[in-house]
Amino acid sequence: MPVQARYSARLGLVVLIGASMAALTGCGSLDGASSRIANIVKPYRVDVVQGNFVSREQVEALQPGMSRQQVREILGTPLVTSLFHADRWEYVFTLKRPGEEVQTRKLTVFFKGDALERSEGDEMPTETEFVATLGARDNAKGKVPVLEATPEQLAKYPVKERPAPAATTTPALPATTSYPPLEAPAR
Numbered sequence: 001m002p003v004q005a006r007y008s009a010r011l012g013l014v015v016l017i018g019a020s021m022a023a024l025t026g027c028g029s030l031d032g033a034s035s036r037i038a039n040i041v042k043p044y045r046v047d048v049v050q051g052n053f054v055s056r057e058q059v060e061a062l063q064p065g066m067s068r069q070q071v072r073e074i075l076g077t078p079l080v081t082s083l084f085h086a087d088r089w090e091y092v093f094t095l096k097r098p099g100e101e102v103q104t105r106k107l108t109v110f111f112k113g114d115a116l117e118r119s120e121g122d123e124m125p126t127e128t129e130f131v132a133t134l135g136a137r138d139n140a141k142g143k144v145p146v147l148e149a150t151p152e153q154l155a156k157y158p159v160k161e162r163p164a165p166a167a168t169t170t171p172a173l174p175a176t177t178s179y180p181p182l183e184a185p186a187r
Contacts, residue, residue, distance in 0.1 A: 045098035051079045052091045054107050056124045062109070066116040071109060078109070087111045091121075 054075055061074050071089070072078075078089035088110055095103040107121035125133070 047098075048096040049094070050096075051093040052076050053093050053130065054091050054105070054124055055127045055130065057127060059107065059119065059121075059124050062116060062119055064116055064118065067114050068111060068116075071116055075107075075109070087117075 052075065058074055062071065066074075075091060079092045080090035082088065088108060091107040091109070093103075093105045105122045105124060107119060107124065109119045110117045
């Protein structure tokens, strides 16, 4: 009996799909409606950010003779290190946005032993310039509201006066000069 019920359900589903397909293919305005919907509904496309962003300020902070640890503290962990080129670190940054050209910047840092010898690569933007390019696309979509209040707007919200803290009459406790031991006594 359950087999017969499943067969009937499948048959009903096939008939329903067939009837709806016949109704849709008979409708001549389906192509026009689908193209209007495609113009309204757009898929979300994400920005793809890969690698380490290195600013001009960071590159200017590098000085020959710095240790590898000092360079790592300034630039971060390198994206590419090679066993075959242990004296070279590569920092690569890529920003891919839909509808725009891919931005790629590279910086290579060379070491002699543990000391920084030199660095070379693309011209890096300052942090301010880079942040401005990130917001430029968003500002083009719509106006950014002004985030400053006029004196008239501020007058609507009077400032509440805070009472002055009461002077304490109790004297401060003297600083403790002996501390308990950090470790338990040996047994």
